[in-house]
Amino acid sequence: MQTYDVIVIGAGPVGENVADRAQAGGLSVVVVESELVGGECSYWACMPSKAILRPGAARSAAQRVAGAAEAVTGELDVEAVLKRRDSFVHDWDDSSQVEWLDGIGVDFLRGHGRITGPRRVSVTAPDGAVTELEANQAVVVSTGSAAVLPDIPGLADVEPWTSREATGASTIPRRLAVLGGGVVGSEMATAYLSFGTEVTLISRTSLLGRMEPFVSDAVVASLREGGATVMLGRSLAHAERNEAGEVVLTLDDDSVVVADEVLVAIGRRPRTEDLGLETVGLKPGSWLEVDETLRVQSGGHPLLDGGWLYATGDVNHRALLTHQGKYQARAAGDVIVARAKSDTVHSGEWGMHAATADHKAVTQVTFTDPEVASVGITAAEAEEAGLNHRVLDYDLASVAGSSLHADGYAGHVRAIVDEDRQVIVGMTLVGQDVGEMLQSATIAIVGEVPMERLWHAVPAYPTISEFWLRLLETYGRPQA
Numbered sequence: 001m002q003t004y005d006v007i008v009i010g011a012g013p014v015g016e017n018v019a020d021r022a023q024a025g026g027l028s029v030v031v032v033e034s035e036l037v038g039g040e041c042s043y044w045a046c047m048p049s050k051a052i053l054r055p056g057a058a059r060s061a062a063q064r065v066a067g068a069a070e071a072v073t074g075e076l077d078v079e080a081v082l083k084r085r086d087s088f089v090h091d092w093d094d095s096s097q098v099e100w101l102d103g104i105g106v107d108f109l110r111g112h113g114r115i116t117g118p119r120r121v122s123v124t125a126p127d128g129a130v131t132e133l134e135a136n137q138a139v140v141v142s143t144g145s146a147a148v149l150p151d152i153p154g155l156a157d158v159e160p161w162t163s164r165e166a167t168g169a170s171t172i173p174r175r176l177a178v179l180g181g182g183v184v185g186s187e188m189a190t191a192y193l194s195f196g197t198e199v200t201l202i203s204r205t206s207l208l209g210r211m212e213p214f215v216s217d218a219v220v221a222s223l224r225e226g227g228a229t230v231m232l233g234r235s236l237a238h239a240e241r242n243e244a245g246e247v248v249l250t251l252d253d254d255s256v257v258v259a260d261e262v263l264v265a266i267g268r269r270p271r272t273e274d275l276g277l278e279t280v281g282l283k284p285g286s287w288l289e290v291d292e293t294l295r296v297q298s299g300g301h302p303l304l305d306g307g308w309l310y311a312t313g314d315v316n317h318r319a320l321l322t323h324q325g326k327y328q329a330r331a332a333g334d335v336i337v338a339r340a341k342s343d344t345v346h347s348g349e350w351g352m353h354a355a356t357a358d359h360k361a362v363t364q365v366t367f368t369d370p371e372v373a374s375v376g377i378t379a380a381e382a383e384e385a386g387l388n389h390r391v392l393d394y395d396l397a398s399v400a401g402s403s404l405h406a407d408g409y410a411g412h413v414r415a416i417v418d419e420d421r422q423v424i425v426g427m428t429l430v431g432q433d434v435g436e437m438l439q440s441a442t443i444a445i446v447g448e449v450p451m452e453r454l455w456h457a458v459p460a461y462p463t464i465s466e467f468w469l470r471l472l473e474t475y476g477r478p479q480a
């Protein structure tokens with residue numbers, strides 16, 4: 001039995017950050033990882049997906065500026081794109097990340113971690129060796145999530161791609177069908193379209209359905225303009241591979257889509273099935289519900305007494321995004337230290353040990369073309385919450401900076417204002433390169449900057465950020 005103050009199961013971006021904060025606070029920490037240190041994000045998600053999206057975005061950006069367009073006339077060099085992707089994923093080798101853990105004084109065990117009882121974890125190494133661990137202070141579950149594969153007749157037999165195969169491909173199919181119009185489906189449709197693949201995107205609903213409605217309209221229009229077939233309001237009924245090796249998908253209206261591969265991107269499930277949750281009164285395979293300090297809700301179960309179990313990142317289902325998970329990790333690592341030292345815990349709204357932004361200011365950039373950037377709530381969510389609010393809309397094409405940025409720039413911004421407090425509580429932008437403008441809205445929301453004060457935050461001319469001024473003009477000058 002080896003004893004540490006903190007045991008972290010899962011060394012994705014989130015687990016790594018919990019370990020870093022707890023260690024920096026003077027606690028002894030061990031991290032357990034069954035695959036690669038760096039997790040899904042580094043090797044099969046954020047980094048490779050953005051690496052394969054960026055060349056298409058760079059080409060389109062040049063093609064939208066007369067003068068530059070004439071200099072960019074060819075197709076993407078897909079081999080070079082994939083080579084650049086491989087450099088971002090370090091050829092799926094995590095030695096630099098393992099070295100980093102070592103450098104910060106965190107111990108590392110490669111193997112599958114399972115909880116065996118209160119504060120106890122058993123680790124089975126790839127060679128079958130078992131190490132038993134005990135935590136003085138906390139066990140933190142940061143095991144992330146995996147792609148959901150629906151139980152649709154024939155689908156498993158066609159060996160569908162998940163996001164792992166889509167982001168890690170070494171050869172590009174001529175035809176790709178994409179099932180699911182969420183973030184993964186929309187981004188991968190965009191990337192493969194840029195490679196010259198014939199893309200068919202099948203979605204039950206509009207695309208990126210939880211966002212403002214104008215988002216789907218813009219992304220669907222641009223995918224179609226780029227040559228993709230986008231089928232909305234359709235689901236998959238049956239799949240098979242024919243003798244020629246093609247994937248034949250039959251949809252609910254009996255229409256048929258034929259492709260070389262099918263990517264299934266219909267959401268995520270928590271990686272908690274084989275984690276020993278049953279040994280502490282929790283349900284295997286469930287998301288781990290946490291309080292504001294990321295401590296797993298005990299539901300009164302005596303085995304969780306003392307609040308020793310934490311869950312950070314995708315596995316707690318608060319916001320399945322790397323940056324939100326890392327934000328939780330900083331709070332969790334610090335609060336474990338505070339509790340260990342009997343220091344004050346700041347768990348109130350916006351306290352340093354509370355993950356308040358998970359409810360009020362989740363940020364997300366979807367790297368479709370046009371990009372989508374969102375923070376806080378949508379108009380529909382404000383309505384649902386019964387908030388006294390006002391919706392401000394502005395056409396980004398009418399901003400001087402955007403017309404300089406790209407010929408025929410198309411885009412839209414919507415802000416949601418809490419009228420009782422006169423502060424912005426949500427913003428969504430669609431348009432080329434809007435991702436880099438999101439942080440200004442995030443600061444306005446988290447800082448609860450009054451509309452009246454925002455008039456003094458003067459955007460530089462001629463930048464796209466002048467949309468701020470246009471939104472304020474739409475809202476109206478403060479009355480004397």
Ligand SMILES: Cc1cc2nc3c(=O)[nH]c(=O)nc-3n(C[C@H](O)[C@H](O)[C@H](O)COP(=O)(O)OP(=O)(O)OC[C@H]3O[C@@H](n4cnc5c(N)ncnc54)[C@H](O)[C@@H]3O)c2cc1C
Nearest residue numbers: 010012014034039040041045046113144313314320321322
């Ligand atoms: C295609 C795709 C693109 C994405 N792009 C973005 C993006 O651009 N921006 C963004 O913010 N988010 C993006 N995401 C989401 C992002 O990948 C996740 O939110 C993030 O990886 C969550 O981090 P995590 O540390 O919680 O989990 P993970 O990254 O999943 O890491 C969990 C780790 O735990 C390990 N593990 C699991 N079970 C055990 C066990 N029992 N014992 C030991 N180890 C275990 C796993 O091997 C894994 O390494 C994307 C997701 C996908 C699928």
Ligand SMILES: NC(=O)c1ccc[n+]([C@@H]2O[C@H](COP(=O)([O-])OP(=O)(O)OC[C@H]3O[C@@H](n4cnc5c(N)ncnc54)[C@H](O)[C@@H]3O)[C@@H](O)[C@H]2O)c1
Nearest residue numbers: 150180181182183184185204265266267320321365366367
């Ligand atoms: N740029 C980014 O920030 C980024 C990129 C990729 C992924 N991610 C994260 O990864 C997570 C997973 O992405 P995702 O796209 O897999 O999930 P998602 O939840 O974004 O979208 C899943 C889509 O599939 C649909 N769907 C569900 N069941 C279906 C079924 N049986 N048949 C057809 N459609 C079905 C849903 O209606 C939804 O539109 C997201 O929550 C996101 O936060 C983020």
